[in-house]
Amino acid sequence: xxLSKTPLGLRQIKWLNTVTGYTILSILAVLFLVPLYWMxxxxxxxxxxxxxxxxxxxxxxxxxxxxxxxxxxxPFGRFVINTAFLVVMNxxxxxxxxxxxxxxxxxxxxxxxxxxxxxxLSTLMIPYQITLVPRFILFSKLGWVNTYLPLIVPAFTGSPxxxxxxxQYIMSIPFDLDEAAYIDGASRFTVFRKVILPLARPALAxxxxxxxxxxxxxxxxxxxYLNDPNMFTVSLGLxxxxxxxxxxxxxxxxxxxxxxxxxxxLFFFAQRQLIGGISVEGLKG
Amino acid sequence: MxxxxxxxxxxxxxxDMTPAERREAVAGYLFxxxxxxxxxxxxxxxxxxxxxxxxxKWNIVSPPxxxxxxxxxxxxxxxxxFKKAVTVTLTYAIFYLPLEVVCGxxxxxxxxxKLRGIGVFRTIYYMPYIVPKVAASLVWVWMLNPRYGVxxxxxxxxxxxxxxxxxxxxxxxPSIIIMALWGVxxxxxxxxxxxxxxxxxxxxxxxxxxxxxxxxxFKITLPMLSPTIFFQVVLxxxxxxxxxxxxxxxxGRTGGPLQSGLFYMLYIYNxxxxxxxxxxxxxxxxxxxxxxxxxxxxxxxxxxxxxxxEAERKQx
Numbered sequence: 001x002x003l004s005k006t007p008l009g010l011r012q013i014k015w016l017n018t019v020t021g022y023t024i025l026s027i028l029a030v031l032f033l034v035p036l037y038w039m040x041x042x043x044x045x046x047x048x049x050x051x052x053x054x055x056x057x058x059x060x061x062x063x064x065x066x067x068x069x070x071x072x073x074x075p076f077g078r079f080v081i082n083t084a085f086l087v088v089m090n091x092x093x094x095x096x097x098x099x100x101x102x103x104x105x106x107x108x109x110x111x112x113x114x115x116x117x118x119x120x121l122s123t124l125m126i127p128y129q130i131t132l133v134p135r136f137i138l139f140s141k142l143g144w145v146n147t148y149l150p151l152i153v154p155a156f157t158g159s160p161x162x163x164x165x166x167x168q169y170i171m172s173i174p175f176d177l178d179e180a181a182y183i184d185g186a187s188r189f190t191v192f193r194k195v196i197l198p199l200a201r202p203a204l205a206x207x208x209x210x211x212x213x214x215x216x217x218x219x220x221x222x223x224x225y226l227n228d229p230n231m232f233t234v235s236l237g238l239x240x241x242x243x244x245x246x247x248x249x250x251x252x253x254x255x256x257x258x259x260x261x262x263x264x265x266l267f268f269f270a271q272r273q274l275i276g277g278i279s280v281e282g283l284k285g
Numbered sequence: 286m287x288x289x290x291x292x293x294x295x296x297x298x299x300x301d302m303t304p305a306e307r308r309e310a311v312a313g314y315l316f317x318x319x320x321x322x323x324x325x326x327x328x329x330x331x332x333x334x335x336x337x338x339x340x341x342k343w344n345i346v347s348p349p350x351x352x353x354x355x356x357x358x359x360x361x362x363x364x365x366x367f368k369k370a371v372t373v374t375l376t377y378a379i380f381y382l383p384l385e386v387v388c389g390x391x392x393x394x395x396x397x398x399k400l401r402g403i404g405v406f407r408t409i410y411y412m413p414y415i416v417p418k419v420a421a422s423l424v425w426v427w428m429l430n431p432r433y434g435v436x437x438x439x440x441x442x443x444x445x446x447x448x449x450x451x452x453x454x455x456x457x458x459p460s461i462i463i464m465a466l467w468g469v470x471x472x473x474x475x476x477x478x479x480x481x482x483x484x485x486x487x488x489x490x491x492x493x494x495x496x497x498x499x500x501x502x503f504k505i506t507l508p509m510l511s512p513t514i515f516f517q518v519v520l521x522x523x524x525x526x527x528x529x530x531x532x533x534x535x536x537g538r539t540g541g542p543l544q545s546g547l548f549y550m551l552y553i554y555n556x557x558x559x560x561x562x563x564x565x566x567x568x569x570x571x572x573x574x575x576x577x578x579x580x581x582x583x584x585x586x587x588x589x590x591x592x593x594x595e596a597e598r599k600q601x
Contacts, residue, residue: 104316157323
């Protein structure tokens with residue numbers, strides 16, 4: 001119907017669609033990339049250049065030294081080590097607890113299992129703020145304020161979201177494999193360790209990625225529990241830096257740029273699992 | 286076993302189990318014990334404690350003082366900051382959530398084309414979502430700088446005199462909304478998955494019937510996408526009430542000019558951890574949680590009017 005109105009043939013319409021498609025995609029891409037570009041270009045300016053009117057798009061000369069200066073001006077190296085430590089401890093905690101709990105929910109039968117699973121899911125819907133104050137009181141009574149314990153210990157009890165994710169994955173592993181191992185005389189724990197864990201590797205990779213990004217990007221909890229600047233995480237250090245030197249935007253941007261490198265690198269390696277996973281799931285329908 | 290004990294389902298179930306089943310059950314409890322302990326210590330316990338604490342005046346150092354409903358009375362009648370925080374958070378939610386849905390779906394539709402190199406664009410749109418919130422907020426504070434910022438520079442190309450974004454109480458919330466929309470790629474990817482779930486035959490049938498693209502979008506895409514939209518709205522709603530980092534970094538601890546960026550969470554933080562008023566902070570947190578609960582239930586209730594489930598079997 002519409003074709004008859006236009007003098008264009010099918011091929012031209014297809015070509016026109018492709019061109020408009022790429023045009024829209026590119027305009028959006030520019031919008032999304034400008035902040036990243038601005039972060040990058042400011043990070044390479046001298047302090048005087050950051051206050052140029054109109055702003056310079058391409059810094060000249062390029063102040064590569066800014067990245068080194070961040071480490072001299074604030075204990076940025078220290079922040080990175082602190083955050084890396086928290087990330088590693090949280091990953092260990094989540095891997096241990098999430099796999100155990102998910103296996104329990106997926107494979108073992110016990111009275112109240114389904115109710116408990118529902119309770120666990122419902123905790124996802126309850127805002128965490130409500131537990132913020134009493135948790136702080138608990139940890140401060142235990143003398144844990146200004147230590148890393150409040151930021152690590154809860155990870156060893158497993159995140160409900162990750163437990164749910166891994167449990168769903170384990171459910172998709174055929175029970176015949178467990179049964180074969182039981183017939184060979186394996187114990188429950190052996191089945192868990194030798195049969196389930198190796199097969200659940202893709203789900204465990206997701207646990208690692210999610211935990212890494214969550215802990216690396218977390219701001220509120222370190223803000224509440226850490227007072228000593230030497231113990232700060234990267235995110236907390238950045239906000240501390242902002243408060244101290246409002247005018248050193250070049251260094252602030254250099255530090256922000258470095259802060260976003262680890263999660264972005266991880267994302268590039270894991271994006272197939274992270275967003276590809278969702279899309280593949282979608283294609284099946 | 287006494288007849289009374291048998292009344293309790295759990296005990297009855299346990300008594301009827303074979304020894305092997307009991308061993309499995311014990312193993313089950315052991316396997317889930319990390320979560321169970323965490324649930325009691327870090328979740329259920331704190332929630333109950335928070336309820337009790339909300340009736341006290343307590344700075345942690347000295348013993349708590351029971352004040353009954355005073356905290357709640359004060360919040361609802363005397364506290365101008367509470368009103369401000371509620372207004373700010375609700376205004377933000379009302380403007381941000383629809384924008385998030387519209388932008389998320391638009392980007393998802395754009396990404397759903399069969400073009401070469403589409404993966405690169407998907408990565409670009411998703412990337413800001415991964416950037417640590419503090420770093421993302423900082424770059425926007427810098428970009429929105431009225432004199433040296435890139436946003437006002439670009440506006441000036443079109444002859445528009447840009448506002449003093451984060452320095453002007455009227456522009457603080459729009460600034461934070463723009464900042465949040467930069468991360469919309471996170472929900473766009475979920476909408477994209479929803480789009481790809483829509484059976485292609487529906488569109489083919491519509492084309493045979495002569496429906497144009499706009500009709501197809503409103504008659505097929507949107508209804509088929511409604512469960513995803515519903516899911517995202519619920520999550521987004523809970524998320525808006527938890528907005529903290531962008532407000533803290535961009536508007537500042539105190540909420541910025543005329544407290545125009547005093548998000549509810551920021552207020553809870555100031556009361557609880559800067560003024561150390563644990564009782565008052567707990568009361569604020571309880572009010573917010575109940576509010577979120579009520580709104581979530583309302584959204585769920587309303588869903589049958591606007592969410593279409595393909596496999597739903599309606600009751601007669």
